[in-house]
Amino acid sequence: MAPAVPTTMDRPHFIGIGGAGMSGIAKILAQRGAKVAGSDARESATADALRALGATVHIGHAAGHLAEDATCVVVSSAIRPDNPELAAAAARGIPVVHRSDALARLMDGLRPIAVAGTHGKTTTTSMLAVSLDTLGLDPSYAIGGDLAGPGTNARHGAGEIFVAEADESDRSFHKYAPEVAIILNVELDHHANYASMAEIHDSFETFVGRIRPGGTLVVAADQAGARDLTARVADREGLNVVTYGEGEDADVRILSVVPRGLTSDVTVTLDGRTLTFTVSVPGRHYAHNAVAALAAGAALGVPADELARALGSFTGVGRRLQLKGEAAGVQVIDSYAHHPTEMTADLEAIRGAAGDASRILVVFQPHLFSRTQELGKEMGQALALADSSVVLDIYPAREDPVPGVTSDLIIEAARAAGADVRPEHAMAAVPDVVAGMARPGDLVLTMGAGDVTDLGPRILAALENR
Structure with a gap:
C-alpha cells in the first residue's frame, strides 16, 4: 500500500x-x-x-x-x-x-538513504536503487539522472527503503532526515551560494546533524574534505560513522580496483570479510561510489555479499560516461562532468579504458558563470588530459552573465598547460568540426551539465556523412 x-x-x-x-x-x-x-x-x-x-x-x-x-x-x-x-x-x-520540502514529505514513514557530496551523487544513488531493486526490495528512489536500465529518474516502490540524491547546492539537503547518509566528498562549488570552504563544511555538518538518532554516516576516508568533516562529527552521540576507501584505517577498505575495459573488478574488506564484485562503468571514482553504496546498504541490514553481487547489475546512468553510439570507427560518449575534479576523473577513466592507442577528443561546455569565474583555470588544466578539445560558450542555466567571465578563461589556462584547444561559439557548427578532427579509433566526449548533451547524435550523424 x-x-x-x-x-x-x-x-x-x-x-x-x-x-x-x-x-x-x-x-x-x-x-x-x-x-x-x-x-x-x-x-x-x-x-x-x-x-x-x-x-x-x-x-x-x-x-x-x-x-x-x-x-x-x-x-x-x-x-x-x-x-x-x-x-x-x-x-x-x-x-x-520548495522541492526539498516536497521530497522530504515523500520520505515520511520510510527508511531513507540520502546520498550527498560535491560529485558522484547521481551515480551512487542509481547504484543503490538498481541493486536494491535487483534483490527484490522494491525501493522508492529520486535521482538526478535517468537510469540506463529502468530509464527513469524516480519511482514509487512498495518497499520500505527510499533512496534519494541530496543536493547541497542550495542547502536543500538540510530538509531530509535520513536513516543512512552517504557523503562522497566535500569540495568548494556552487560559488553563488557558498563563499568559502568553511561555509561548505558548516553546511555538510548541518546535514549530518539531520541523520536520525542511531543512524549511520557513510563517509569517504580518502578525500581531504570528507576527512575533515569526519573529524568534526565523529564523536557525536547516537551517530554511527563508517568510513570507506583505500587507506588502511578505512572501516570498509578497498583492496584493489582492476580495470577490465569499460568495467572494473573491485575487492573490499567489510566486517572482516573479503568481497569481490564487478562495477560496469570504468574508473576508480565509480568503484569508490559502488563501495559507498555497498556500505550504506549494509548499514540498513542488507546482506553485503548479496548486495555486492547485485551491484554488478548496474549498467550506468544517463550522462555519466554514457556511450551514445559509434560511427566511422569513432565512439561518442556523454559526460556530465562540469567541475574540474569530475572532469579529471572522467578523462582519466576514459584514458585508462581506451588505452594509449586511442585519442580522446572533448567538446566541453562550461556550466555557470560563477563556477567558471572561480574554477576556470582548473577546468583548463583538466582539459590538458585530452588530446584535443573544443570549448563552447558558457551555459548560463539560472545565472545572469558576469562581466569579463567567458570561456576564454578556460581556453587560456588550457593552452598554458600545453593543451590543444579551440573555441567554438556556434553549437550548430560543432558536429562538422568534430567530424573533421576525428579519425577511426578516437573517442569523443561531450562534456558538461548543459545542453552539450544534445550534440552526441548530431556528431554521430556528421561522422556517418563525412
Whole structure:
C-alpha cells in the first residue's frame, strides 16, 4: 500500500516540472495517486513520461496554467520571483513548497538513504536503487539522472527503503532526515551560494546533524574534505560513522580496483570479510561510489555479499560516461562532468579504458558563470588530459552573465598547460568540426551539465556523412 499523499500535495502544480529533481517528485506523487500538473519551458521526453503517468504538463509559463483546485505550487531554487505562475499562487494564497520540502514529505514513514557530496551523487544513488531493486526490495528512489536500465529518474516502490540524491547546492539537503547518509566528498562549488570552504563544511555538518538518532554516516576516508568533516562529527552521540576507501584505517577498505575495459573488478574488506564484485562503468571514482553504496546498504541490514553481487547489475546512468553510439570507427560518449575534479576523473577513466592507442577528443561546455569565474583555470588544466578539445560558450542555466567571465578563461589556462584547444561559439557548427578532427579509433566526449548533451547524435550523424 502506498504511503498517503499529504493533503496539501494531492493536487500539486510544479513550475519547471521537466527538471531532473522536480520531475522525479512529480512522478512519485502521480504514482501515489496525486493529481499532478505543471509547466516547463519546452517539450521533452520527460514531459511525455509525466503525461503517461496522468500528469498535465503545459509548455511555457503563464498564470492561467495554475488550476483552480491546485493545493500547492512546488518550486526549485532556480525559479525566479517574477515567474507568472508563482505570482498567481501568491495572489490566490496557494502554499508554495520548495522541492526539498516536497521530497522530504515523500520520505515520511520510510527508511531513507540520502546520498550527498560535491560529485558522484547521481551515480551512487542509481547504484543503490538498481541493486536494491535487483534483490527484490522494491525501493522508492529520486535521482538526478535517468537510469540506463529502468530509464527513469524516480519511482514509487512498495518497499520500505527510499533512496534519494541530496543536493547541497542550495542547502536543500538540510530538509531530509535520513536513516543512512552517504557523503562522497566535500569540495568548494556552487560559488553563488557558498563563499568559502568553511561555509561548505558548516553546511555538510548541518546535514549530518539531520541523520536520525542511531543512524549511520557513510563517509569517504580518502578525500581531504570528507576527512575533515569526519573529524568534526565523529564523536557525536547516537551517530554511527563508517568510513570507506583505500587507506588502511578505512572501516570498509578497498583492496584493489582492476580495470577490465569499460568495467572494473573491485575487492573490499567489510566486517572482516573479503568481497569481490564487478562495477560496469570504468574508473576508480565509480568503484569508490559502488563501495559507498555497498556500505550504506549494509548499514540498513542488507546482506553485503548479496548486495555486492547485485551491484554488478548496474549498467550506468544517463550522462555519466554514457556511450551514445559509434560511427566511422569513432565512439561518442556523454559526460556530465562540469567541475574540474569530475572532469579529471572522467578523462582519466576514459584514458585508462581506451588505452594509449586511442585519442580522446572533448567538446566541453562550461556550466555557470560563477563556477567558471572561480574554477576556470582548473577546468583548463583538466582539459590538458585530452588530446584535443573544443570549448563552447558558457551555459548560463539560472545565472545572469558576469562581466569579463567567458570561456576564454578556460581556453587560456588550457593552452598554458600545453593543451590543444579551440573555441567554438556556434553549437550548430560543432558536429562538422568534430567530424573533421576525428579519425577511426578516437573517442569523443561531450562534456558538461548543459545542453552539450544534445550534440552526441548530431556528431554521430556528421561522422556517418563525412
